[in-house]
Amino acid sequence: MTSISDDHVKVHFRMEIDEDGWPPASVESLWAVDLGDGTVRLDNTPWFVRGVASEAADGRLSAAAGLMHTTLATWPWHTTGNQQPGNQHTLLRRSPASYVVGTAYRGWTVDIQGDPQGGYRWGHIYGDLNSCLWIYDGAASGDEAHANECGDPVTMPTSEFTNGQIGGGTSDGATVTTVAGSGCATYDGSHITGYGNVRPWAVPTTPSAPLNTQVAIGQTVLWRYVSRDGRYVMVRDPRGGSTDGVGLQSWYFVPRGCLPATLP
Known part of the structure; x- marks a missing residue:
């Protein structure tokens, strides 16, 4: 190629x-x-x-x-390997401005469905997710026509992507100190390897888009929820950038073993 x-x-x-x-x-x-x-x-x-x-x-x-040709919201290039995005990602949510459930990266394709709602668009996300989710409106561009593959916009219930453990308040997580538990990997001996995506609604989850995070074992993060199968936790790193593509990625998943057995 x-x-x-x-x-x-x-x-x-x-x-x-x-x-x-x-x-x-x-x-x-x-x-x-x-x-x-x-x-x-x-x-x-x-x-x-x-x-x-x-x-x-x-x-x-x-x-x-017989070709189905859609270029809607296709970023012009793609980064591979461990993701350390600057303005190269956008977060995916269960509904507008609600829980983060994944990440889309430059080079991915999104088929937008319907009009903006609260600054977000409902659409079919390709990449390694191939799911219908909400994406930040400013991340989508293009005007090619295509079939509606997702149906009417919906809000994913928390019971679908969590095991019932949810931390923090309405918009952010609860502070917790990271630990070197079972399955918690580091990329340099101290800093945790995170993941942009795990498909938290799936059983079992499948991690992808590995991230070299800024969080060392023993430092704090804000945990938001535990995936449906209990294997991963969505966290926010307050050292990162904004939530929609500017600066280092701050919302991502870490293995459950990177946090203590009892979550605050």
Whole structure:
């Protein structure tokens, strides 16, 4: 694949999952070059989509080839490896200005559904989440038409993404001192490895987007809630930046073992 430029867009192929659960996803997203004439040229190799080469010569595809093309809210490039974002992320919430349930990074695609509500938009988040969540309105750009995949906007109940343990007040967590418990990893021998996403509503959770946090074992964070399966805790690091992409990421997940057995 060539380096990502402003001419690159994400294209999405909808796939039907068979009775054996294959392929393992209903959508495969690929980078492509926008040729400016209603067609695109694929710029990386699909894992699951079949028959692409037979649809058009030289990898050139159009809507006639059965392609579902959405560029809405596609950031122009993607950072890989451990995320240490400056203004490269935006938080995902269960409802406008409510609990943080994940993070989207530059290079991800979001299909926006409906009008802004309280500064947020309801949409289908791709990346490593592939879920319908609320995203900060200022992080979304683009105007391509697409199908409504999420239905009407909803608020995810806390019972869906927590095990019932919730810390703090209406908008922030409760202070707790970190510990070196079971499963609590560090990247330099002292500072905790966090995660931008774990899919807290899933059982089991799946950590992704590792973060080299600023929090050393023995320092404090503000814990917000424990994931539904009890394996991770959403925390806020007051040393970080703002909550929606400016400065270092301050909301993220840490393994449950990084906090004491009894939470305040």
